Amino acid sequence: MTPISLLHRAAPSLELLRHLLWRSGRGAFRLRATDFPRGEVWRQMHQIGNRSLLFVCVTLSFLGMVLVFQTCLQVNRITGDLSQVGAEFIKILVHEFGPSLCAMMLATRVGAGIAAELGSMVVTDQIDALAMNNVDPIDYLIVPRFVASMVMTGALTTVGVGCAVFAGALTAAYSFHVNPVVFVDPSHVRIGDLVTGFFKCAAYGAAIPLVSGFCGLSAQGGSAGVGRSTTRAVIASSFMVIVLDFVISGVAYFTLQSAP
Amino acid sequence: MTAMVECRSLCKSFGVRPLLDRVNVRLASGEICGLIGSAATGKSLLLKLLCGLQASDGGEIFIAGRRLDASSKEELQQSRKHIGMLFQNNALFDFMTVRDNVAFPLVRSGATSAEEIRERVHQTLRAVGLSGSEEKLPAELSGGMKKRVALARALVARPALLLFDEPTAGLDPVTTARIYELLGAEQARTRATMLLVSSDVDGLRRFVPRLLMLHAGRLRYDGPSDKIDSSEDEVVRQFVRGADEGPL
Amino acid sequence: MISTLRDICREVGAAYLLLLHVGTLLLRGRFDRRELGRSLAAMGADSLPIVALTAFFTGGIMVIQAGIFVRRFGAYGLLGFGAGYATLREVGPLLIGLMFSGRVGANNAAELGTMTVTEQIDGLRALAIDPIAFLIVPRVLAMVIALFCLLLVGDAVALSGGALFGKWLLGVEFSSFFHSFADNLKLADLSVGLVKAAVFGLAIAISSCHFGSSVRGGAPGVGRAVNAAVVASALAIVLSDQLITVLFK
Numbered sequence: 001m002t003p004i005s006l007l008h009r010a011a012p013s014l015e016l017l018r019h020l021l022w023r024s025g026r027g028a029f030r031l032r033a034t035d036f037p038r039g040e041v042w043r044q045m046h047q048i049g050n051r052s053l054l055f056v057c058v059t060l061s062f063l064g065m066v067l068v069f070q071t072c073l074q075v076n077r078i079t080g081d082l083s084q085v086g087a088e089f090i091k092i093l094v095h096e097f098g099p100s101l102c103a104m105m106l107a108t109r110v111g112a113g114i115a116a117e118l119g120s121m122v123v124t125d126q127i128d129a130l131a132m133n134n135v136d137p138i139d140y141l142i143v144p145r146f147v148a149s150m151v152m153t154g155a156l157t158t159v160g161v162g163c164a165v166f167a168g169a170l171t172a173a174y175s176f177h178v179n180p181v182v183f184v185d186p187s188h189v190r191i192g193d194l195v196t197g198f199f200k201c202a203a204y205g206a207a208i209p210l211v212s213g214f215c216g217l218s219a220q221g222g223s224a225g226v227g228r229s230t231t232r233a234v235i236a237s238s239f240m241v242i243v244l245d246f247v248i249s250g251v252a253y254f255t256l257q258s259a260p
Numbered sequence: 261m262t263a264m265v266e267c268r269s270l271c272k273s274f275g276v277r278p279l280l281d282r283v284n285v286r287l288a289s290g291e292i293c294g295l296i297g298s299a300a301t302g303k304s305l306l307l308k309l310l311c312g313l314q315a316s317d318g319g320e321i322f323i324a325g326r327r328l329d330a331s332s333k334e335e336l337q338q339s340r341k342h343i344g345m346l347f348q349n350n351a352l353f354d355f356m357t358v359r360d361n362v363a364f365p366l367v368r369s370g371a372t373s374a375e376e377i378r379e380r381v382h383q384t385l386r387a388v389g390l391s392g393s394e395e396k397l398p399a400e401l402s403g404g405m406k407k408r409v410a411l412a413r414a415l416v417a418r419p420a421l422l423l424f425d426e427p428t429a430g431l432d433p434v435t436t437a438r439i440y441e442l443l444g445a446e447q448a449r450t451r452a453t454m455l456l457v458s459s460d461v462d463g464l465r466r467f468v469p470r471l472l473m474l475h476a477g478r479l480r481y482d483g484p485s486d487k488i489d490s491s492e493d494e495v496v497r498q499f500v501r502g503a504d505e506g507p508l
Numbered sequence: 509m510i511s512t513l514r515d516i517c518r519e520v521g522a523a524y525l526l527l528l529h530v531g532t533l534l535l536r537g538r539f540d541r542r543e544l545g546r547s548l549a550a551m552g553a554d555s556l557p558i559v560a561l562t563a564f565f566t567g568g569i570m571v572i573q574a575g576i577f578v579r580r581f582g583a584y585g586l587l588g589f590g591a592g593y594a595t596l597r598e599v600g601p602l603l604i605g606l607m608f609s610g611r612v613g614a615n616n617a618a619e620l621g622t623m624t625v626t627e628q629i630d631g632l633r634a635l636a637i638d639p640i641a642f643l644i645v646p647r648v649l650a651m652v653i654a655l656f657c658l659l660l661v662g663d664a665v666a667l668s669g670g671a672l673f674g675k676w677l678l679g680v681e682f683s684s685f686f687h688s689f690a691d692n693l694k695l696a697d698l699s700v701g702l703v704k705a706a707v708f709g710l711a712i713a714i715s716s717c718h719f720g721s722s723v724r725g726g727a728p729g730v731g732r733a734v735n736a737a738v739v740a741s742a743l744a745i746v747l748s749d750q751l752i753t754v755l756f757k
Contacts (some may be wrong), residue, residue, distance in 0.1 A: 017712050032505055055739060060683070062746040062749065063746055065750050066598065066753045069757070070597060070753060074593060075556065096569075104606055107610075108610065108739060109739050112735040113735050115731070116732060117355075119731055121353075123348040124354075125348070127349035128308070129352075132340055133310060133369075134368060184470070184558075223726060223727040224622040226727045227729050229732040230730075231734060234609075234610035235558060236609040238607055241563070242562055246568050253572050255591045
């Protein structure tokens with residue numbers, strides 16, 4: 001395969017990607033001017049947010065327990081002073097594990113959900129039927145999901161962090177006899193941590209619907225095609241989360257975290 | 261009479277395989293026409309080209325005298341308002357109820373009031389025999405019911421050109437007969453131009469006065485449906501008779 | 509709420525029965541060995557690039573996070589230890605397991621789901637071939653072996669990536685990174701991670717096979733099954749993660 005023919009084959013995908021980025025960005029700022037039914041953003045917020053709530057709470061609680069357990073074991077082995085574990089745990093949860101693990105979970109649930117829905121719309125000609133009625137699939141389908149995901153990723157992360165702190169405090173109290181009052185100590189959280197966490201949530205919340213919407217809309221070929229595009233959406237949005245985590249953490253390390 | 265649909269030397273190929281090779285079709289306004297051909301000969305593709313869902317490689321398409329394939333996005337949207345399409349696998353929006361699905365073309369065209377939309381949806385659903393299923397989701401319907409909802413959605417805005425991709429595929433003979441009857445009644449009322457693609461050659465022949473046959477990218481037959489048996493083309497004769505021996 | 513609970517119980521029960529069935533067939537050695545080879549190639553070898561990339565960035569992220577502490581306390585000698593401990597025991601298996609679930613688990617559910625809706629599974633039954641012995645047991649075995657091996661590679665890549673970013677971002681020499689790592693970590697830290705990998709592999713395999721082979725309703729059904737499979741895998745991964753962490757302290 002020559003580079004030219006590769007480019008030629010990639011051209012429709014690149015065109016779709018350009019539309020996705022441009023329309024979603026524009027749509028997010030001018031909600032009223034774009035073209036989707038009223039209440040669609042609320043419906044998607046329910047779909048993405050409320051229906052992932054239990055999943056995020058359970059997974060983040062267990063991850064909170066594991067992280068606290070591992071840390072306490074290690075600290076016991078070295079210094080034996082467990083009083084700082086809670087404060088440090090909350091700090092790292094806010095700027096790193098909370099947003100990133102929550103987004104990894106949402107990449108599987110929300111990413112797969114969006115790609116499966118849009119992919120089966122493509123292979124059953126529903127996207128063409130929208131076009132016949134002069135509806136742009138990106139304005140109509142992606143923009144509401146994009147806006148809903150941006151809002152709900154932040155909300156779910158907040159709840160998830162709460163669950164993880166609660167579960168972590170329980171683990172520390174039962175397994176290592178750390179007083180929960182000592183454990184739940186947010187004093188180490190700086191403004192820089194909050195800003196880092198916020199940027200991560202926003203970036204993940206934007207990336208997941210875009211990546212999985214792209215995978216869903218480029219599905220082709222029956223039920224096998226829907227399966228393939230859903231798989232690609234999970235893998236691509238999870239990988240996107242890891243790369244964004246790395247990039248934002250790196251930038252934060254040199255800017256926000258170096259401030260006292 | 262002006263032509264509703266006119267294609268001049270229309271070409272389309274995927275990769276190296278030509279699916280349509282210099283095809284000329286002309287449908288007068290108010291005409292009913294059937295399109296037949298073996299599987300994967302580009303019948304569905306021709307319909308998608310006619311409503312601008314696919315871009316052609318060459319040739320010209322005119323819908324009601326307006327050039328479709330070289331038009332701007334706004335002109336294309338304007339042309340599509342006069343086209344109703346029934347997709348091969350119905351393409352019902354599975355997140356909408358039957359009522360919302362059928363109302364969709366009217367809601368999107370924006371020209372009608374809410375009261376009128378409700379009345380038209382009710383009428384159309386009654387015409388296809390689906391009164392009382394308004395609040396159901398497509399997933400709760402049987403295959404024949406889905407087809408009739410899709411039909412209602414294609415008809416509801418009373419477009420001047422109707423394209424049907426396999427309107428009777430997978431349906432029992434009674435439902436098939438009802439659907440043809442329904443299409444006939446609709447045509448008598450609105451004088452719309454209809455182009456039907458079907459693999460059910462016999463049923464289609466009884467309904468349409470004119471037949472087209474696509475084979476290997478070329479139009480092999482274009483004429484009255486009762487004369488197709490005595491076509492000079494051996495391929496056409498074999499296809500229509502379903503004979504085992506012949507050039508196919 | 510009650511009906512959701514009932515659904516969850518039903519799915520978990522069905523997955524458990526599948527696990528028992530697979531276990532019995534595996535012990536009796538009744539499965540298709542050619543399919544095992546094919547699955548190992550498709551699931552293991554083909555996932556290598558994405559696992560290696562994930563591991564590389566994971567190493568980087570862990571060095572940055574450990575670096576925040578290290579810089580605060582000036583304990584640059586502990587960087588290799590901190591990043592290595594977190595990567596080997598916890599973050600490595602978790603992230604690589606989740607990526608594996610997306611790449612292989614989702615793919616497997618999609619494949620089995622497509623075979624189910626196109627009646628290929630019924631076709632096998634009609635030929636008197638047990639679809640579980642023919643399709644599912646080899647895949648389960650292949651996923652356990654593949655994730656175990658991929659984690660070994662992933663750990664190595666993550667630590668190399670960590671060392672690279674440690675030098676680049678924090679100016680910690682390679683030798684100091686690896687000494688701090690080798691002096692403070694035991695084989696046990698690595699093996700806990702590997703145990704996790706094997707159990708995650710089993711969890712991903714069972715949930716994806718279960719949801720894949722119980723698909724109903726055409727193309728949308730396949731999409732929903734893939735969605736359910738990855739969600740169930742993620743839940744199973746975090747639950748077994750907690751269990752193994754407590755058991756192997």
